[in-house]
Amino acid sequence: MKADKTAVSDDCRDRISERISVFLSISAAAMAAFAVVLPSGYSIGALFLLIGSVFGLIRSGVPHIDRTAWGVVFAMSAYSTYWITHAALHGADPSAFDQTSRLLLAVPVLLATAMYGLRWVFIWIGIALGGVSTGVIGLYETYVESARRASGGVGPEHFGNLSIFFASLSIVGLAWMSETRQPIRYQVIPILGILGGFAGSLASGTRASWIALLVLLVLITFALLRLRLRRMLLVMAVAILVGSSALATTMDHSSFVTRLQGAAEDISHFYTDGARAGSMSKRFDVWKGSLRLFKEKPLFGWGDRGYQEEMNSLAESGYITKGAARLNHSHNDWLNASSKRGILGLTILAALYFFPIWLYLRFFRSEQSPSDRIISLGGLVASTNFLVYGLAHHALGSNNGVMNFAFWTAVFCGYITNAKRYNELSESCNQISHEPQRISRS
Template sequence: MRTYTSVAVWLLGAVALVIPSGYSLGALLLLLGSAVLLFTRPRLALSRQDKWIMLVMLAFCLTGLWEIAVSGEALREFDRPSRFLLAIPVLLLVMAYPPRFAFLWSGLVVGALGAGGWAGWQKLVEGTDRATGYTYVIQFGDISMLLGILCLAGLGWALAQPQRKSWCALLLLGALGGLLGSLFSGSRGGWVGLPFVFLVLYRAYGGLMTRRTQAVLAVLCVVGVATVYAIPQMGVQHRVNSAFSDIAEYAAGGGQTSSLGARFEMWQGASRLVAEKPLVGWGETGYRQGMERLAEEGIVNSRVAERYGHPHNELLNAQVKQGVLGLVILLALYLVPLKLFARELRAPDMSLRALATAGTLLPVAYIDFGLTQSLMEHNSGAMVYAFWLAVLWGCFQAKRKSLPMT
């Protein structure tokens, strides 16, 4: 079973973005494999922390049912939140039969390099304006970024391996591939939170570096950012300049349908709807109808109201559709794992520290992505968060329980 979970976890990262619905393949194998728990019945000795993680996953799933009940939606709307329910047996499977960590980290490297290479081909060879992979451009860029930063989290594990130099080089290449995938996609939302990503990495690994090394890395980061911005083919300069242009145009009373202008319109409309029904929310259909009403009243742009089914902000989307309960549970889905993983960012065991770093970066990245997109409204976004949370927590707890008591 450890071989089975190792291969499935490898696929979870390796093919996430390079084949259609690739993020589902490893998850499906893990879910099917969890059926073995019915027969083997391993002694898991679940801790209070394990139960908290499963509780927030279950609660997020149940908010999907709450939204359906409030708005009278079809049960097919339960599809995305149900991923968090399905990820719970996967978490138990990984705790019982944890994958070999070389498979976990190498899968992330392959997935990030594949995403970066595929995005580079689309952008530089095919001449696509923004690389999309096999999913929508924003999800592609954000998930590519996530794969890259998880590679950086794995550096702690790599340092403890006999082939440390080779593993560190591979993980750094994976991080570069994931970053390039995001840059070629032009998904600006993922770039905003990079300082917080580096803060987590510094918290975990800063103590292992001399001041000189820290200074060199800081200079390399600045030079790297300047170089990426200066190369027109990367598309970063154009995307940054267009952001300032969108803001200026919207402030002048126009540009309601531009990339940022449309978001300002959605945020304005959603905020008004929240004020009207803050406790229970509007549900999916109610949100669309409410935005159409605001468009008829001239409060928001009619094209924006017709085109978008969510306000492109994760917290605002939860509040406007599911009310206060939805907002609180979404925050718990982020903050509970973040707090529990972050406790071991300075763990003496480097494998455990790497898993803690990856587990901390997962919600940090999603909080960042959620500023300008509602990833949980998309199958790819919900699948990636639910199943990587299950895998990382299962590995984290299995490793922690395997260490001698101190």
């Protein structure tokens, strides 16, 4: 009778764990699906992720995770703590406290997903719906509202980044669905997400996101070749070719051409006659000023207010233009961190990117199931997207940027940690089950 009660109790616990896993998965899907559909839509799924994670951790406690995963937790916590402390000491704007705290709030999500795992069919569909929504909103704003650049309520730069983010992850999601032999009706959804994300990016006119896309396509191509998914690579190439042709014939791509020509002209003028009226010229100018500020105060940086005051001084002296001085960030995450937070801030930012990428690469290169390795590729794509985009813009300098980076990093790192724990337990069980047989043979 006691054994029966124990079995019922274990079955009940397993059912609760299953429901928590499904709840976390649907919340992650909603984080993508509603990202640009509703005002601060990315926060809705993130909030439910946090609530579900806290409940799960209260129920089961903190899971055992490896040192690299703890490195991700440390980097997230260090980033939030140092940025908040530094902002408080330098009298920064209250938004500085709010934005950076998102990384700290993502820590429970990483731990909970490491404990309970995720159902990726929900998440890939949610990501694809996010890509579709960027395309629909981008086309609506440019064609119906006649906007010069689509913004989706988050600004054209970040809208373009999210469009490429969802499009690239939809390619990975298509590979996962193909590998796990999901129904055809499910595999169509990521294809729509790819096309929608491309359309949203073109409508936004965000050049930094186009650079990120080129890097991500190369990364995905090499990864699919390594996984020997050549058929999937062919499907991806055909989908991109057909989709690009369709977009080229249906969309007014004059803004795309204009943006590229404008960038080329800005760069040419900057290095010939010193004209600095264009956005690219301002960017080069602000990089120049930020680098000088870092050299003058390399250890702890100037802080947000000090940075702005010193940039204004550089403009008054003629070192940079007043247009560049009016920008409140360096248009580069690395220069922004170094000039405002110093070497320590730069080191923490490097750890914030390095630890997740190292975790993804280690898992991808290990002998794991192809479907799990594809998920690690998704994490690598997510981190690389923000890393490359952050070279030409302040990727972590807005609520949507830091929220999406923090919570998607938590989702991917948490799941991979869960998969590693499961694989290690399976190997241990196999060794134990084989041990008597090995002894009897000897």
